[in-house]
Amino acid sequence: MTTFTIGESDFLLDGSPFRILSGAIHYFRVHPGQWEDRIVAAREMGLNTIETYVAWNEHAPERGRFDTDGRLDLVGFLRLVQDAGMHAIVRPGPFICAEWDNGGLPGWLTRDCGEHIRRSDPAYLDAVGEYFAHVLPLLAPLQVDSGGPIILMQVENEYGAYGSDKGYLSTLADWMRAAGITVPLTTIDQPTDQMLADGSLPGLHKTASFGSNGRDRLARLRRHQPDGPLMCAEFWDGWFDHWGGRHNTTDPEEAARQLDEILSTGASVNIYMFHGGTNFGLTNGANHKGYYEPTTTSYDYDAPLSENGVRTQKYDAFRRVLSRYTEVPPLMRRDPAASPEFEVAFDTAARLLSVLAGDAGECFDTAPTMDELGAYRGLVLYRTNVRGGVLRFGEIRDRAHVLLDGRSIAVLEREHNDRAVDVPDGEGVLEILVEDQGRVNYGPRIGEAKGLIGPVTLNGAEVRGWEVLRVDTQHPGQYLERGGGDRPSVVGPVVARAVFELEEVADLHLSTAGLGKGMAWLNGWPLGRFWSRGPQQSLYAPEPATRAGRNELVVLALNGALPSRARFLAHPDRGPLEA
Structure with missing residues (x-):
C-alpha cells in the first residue's frame, strides 16, 4: 500500500x-x-x-x-x-x-x-x-x-x-x-x-x-x-x-x-x-x-x-x-496547428422578443429577483403595462435592456450604477431583458441576488402586475425553429444561425469583433459570452466540439445590428495589453 x-x-x-x-x-x-x-x-x-x-x-x-x-x-x-x-x-x-x-x-x-x-x-x-x-x-x-x-x-x-x-x-x-x-x-x-x-x-x-x-x-x-x-x-x-x-x-x-x-x-x-x-x-x-x-x-x-x-x-x-530540480521528460506532445480561417453567412435569424411575445410567463404582483424565480444564471424577461414617466429601480443586477412596445429606449448597466430611465408618454408594454453577467466569487457580496432589485417605481409609485419569463440559454436553437425568417442584420436581441462544413475536426476561434454583446454556441457546446468592449475579441471552440462535415453556430446578440457573416480566425484574439 x-x-x-x-x-x-x-x-x-x-x-x-x-x-x-x-x-x-x-x-x-x-x-x-x-x-x-x-x-x-x-x-x-x-x-x-x-x-x-x-x-x-x-x-x-x-x-x-x-x-x-x-x-x-x-x-x-x-x-x-x-x-x-x-x-x-x-x-x-x-x-x-x-x-x-x-x-x-x-x-x-x-x-x-x-x-x-x-x-x-x-x-x-x-x-x-x-x-x-x-x-x-x-x-x-x-x-x-x-x-x-x-x-x-x-x-x-x-x-x-x-x-x-x-x-x-x-x-x-x-x-x-x-x-x-x-x-x-x-x-x-x-x-x-x-x-x-x-x-x-x-x-x-x-x-x-x-x-x-x-x-x-x-x-x-x-x-x-x-x-x-x-x-x-x-x-x-x-x-x-x-x-x-x-x-x-x-x-x-x-x-x-x-x-x-x-x-x-x-x-x-x-x-x-x-x-x-x-x-x-x-x-x-x-x-x-x-x-x-x-x-x-x-x-x-x-x-x-x-x-x-x-x-x-x-x-x-x-x-x-x-529541470534544475527534477528530471524533465522529453517533449513528445505536439501543439495544435493554426485554426482554419474562413467566413460564413448567417442564414437564419429570429427576433428573440417577437418569439417570446406569445409565451406566458409567471405572474407576480411586484418584480421578483431572478433568485426568487429560481433562475440563477442567464437572461430573464420582465413584462408589464405602463404609462410614461420616470422608471426607477432599487438596483440593476447586472444589465437591463429596456424596451417599450418593442422599441429600445435604454440599456442600464450595474457598472455605471444606472437606476432610472425616462419612459415616453402614452400607455405601452414595457419589456426589460435582464442579464446576469456573473455572480461575485470573492468577499462579502457572494450570493447576492440577481435581476431587478426592488422596488421598481414609476413616478414614485411601485409598479405592480409583472409577467416574468426565463430565456432558455441551454437550447437557443428553439427560438430559430419557432421564429426564424428575419434578416440576420436586424437589431438585437436576435438569435442567428450560421452553418458551415469542415473537412476535419479542428480548434476554431470565432471572431467577436462587431458582434456586440451576447452568447454563442457551436453544435450545442456553449462557447460563452462575448462583448465588444473586450479585452477578448474571439471565443475558443475546442476541437472535440467541432465535427467533420456540417457544423452549426448559434449566436444570441443582445443589442446592436448583427453583421451578415461570422468570421473565424487562425489564432485567438485576447485583446490589447493596455486598457
Whole structure:
C-alpha cells in the first residue's frame, strides 16, 4: 500500500521525501476530450501532480441533484491524471473562489441561506453535508493509499480572507475524515498573520497563496507552520481578465525567476494556473471591490499552457527552471496547428422578443429577483403595462435592456450604477431583458441576488402586475425553429444561425469583433459570452466540439445590428495589453 504523509520537514511518499511540483487544471474549464492532452503537457513541463477544484454549483444546479457526466466526470479526470503517472490534489471547497460563478456555491444555496454561508449555520451546513455525501465517496477510493492518485485534499479555500469560524472548519475536516479521507488535509491563505491565523486549524497543514517575493512569504508561513514542509499551494503565475480591462500578462522570465525562488527554498509548489481554460457558457464569476467587474469568458490566465493548448514562452521558461530540480521528460506532445480561417453567412435569424411575445410567463404582483424565480444564471424577461414617466429601480443586477412596445429606449448597466430611465408618454408594454453577467466569487457580496432589485417605481409609485419569463440559454436553437425568417442584420436581441462544413475536426476561434454583446454556441457546446468592449475579441471552440462535415453556430446578440457573416480566425484574439 502506497502512503503519503507529512514528516518533520518534508512530504513523504512511502516514507521518502517527496517534493510536490503541481499545476492547476480545472476539469470543468476544459472540454473532456482535451483533458488527457492538457495533463500530458503538464507532465512534459516537469510537473508530477495536477491540482483541481470541485465546482459544487456545476454538479448540483438543483438541490438533491449531483451530475457527474461529460465535463463533470471528476472521477474520469482523476483517472487520466493517474494514467499519466501523476498525483492529484483535490480542493472540494465547498467554496472555491476561482473567479467562478458564485465562488462555486449553488444559487439555490445562497438564495436559501442568504449571508449565513461559510459558517456554522445549521441550514448552510445541512446543504454542505448533502454535497459532501455525494462528492467524498467519489474521492475516497481515489486516494493514494487505495491505489489512486490523490495525495492531498484541502479544507475550504482562503478562509482567513472571509471569516474565522473554527467550528465551521472543524466540522468540514471531521466530515472528511468520517467519509474515509485519510490523506493529509490542508488549508490555504494569503501569507498575512491575520489570514493565516483565522483560516487555519490545528491538525491541518497550512499552505500559502502568492505570486512574488516567495522567500519572504514562505518565511511568514513558517512562523505559523513551524514544522513540516512549506508549500505555495497557489503560485500566481498570471492573472485573469475583466470585461472592459486589459489582457493581463506577466513577463515569462520574471515569472520563472519567482518560481525558482520558491523552489530554491526547498518548498513544494502548485502553479496556479498551469492551464486556465475557458469559462464556457455562463460560468464566469465577478469581483466587487467597490464596483462590479465581471470576469471574461477566456480564463487563459497567461498560463504556461494557453487557453487553446499552445505551449508559451512561460512554459519553456518554467520547464528550464524545473529541470534544475527534477528530471524533465522529453517533449513528445505536439501543439495544435493554426485554426482554419474562413467566413460564413448567417442564414437564419429570429427576433428573440417577437418569439417570446406569445409565451406566458409567471405572474407576480411586484418584480421578483431572478433568485426568487429560481433562475440563477442567464437572461430573464420582465413584462408589464405602463404609462410614461420616470422608471426607477432599487438596483440593476447586472444589465437591463429596456424596451417599450418593442422599441429600445435604454440599456442600464450595474457598472455605471444606472437606476432610472425616462419612459415616453402614452400607455405601452414595457419589456426589460435582464442579464446576469456573473455572480461575485470573492468577499462579502457572494450570493447576492440577481435581476431587478426592488422596488421598481414609476413616478414614485411601485409598479405592480409583472409577467416574468426565463430565456432558455441551454437550447437557443428553439427560438430559430419557432421564429426564424428575419434578416440576420436586424437589431438585437436576435438569435442567428450560421452553418458551415469542415473537412476535419479542428480548434476554431470565432471572431467577436462587431458582434456586440451576447452568447454563442457551436453544435450545442456553449462557447460563452462575448462583448465588444473586450479585452477578448474571439471565443475558443475546442476541437472535440467541432465535427467533420456540417457544423452549426448559434449566436444570441443582445443589442446592436448583427453583421451578415461570422468570421473565424487562425489564432485567438485576447485583446490589447493596455486598457
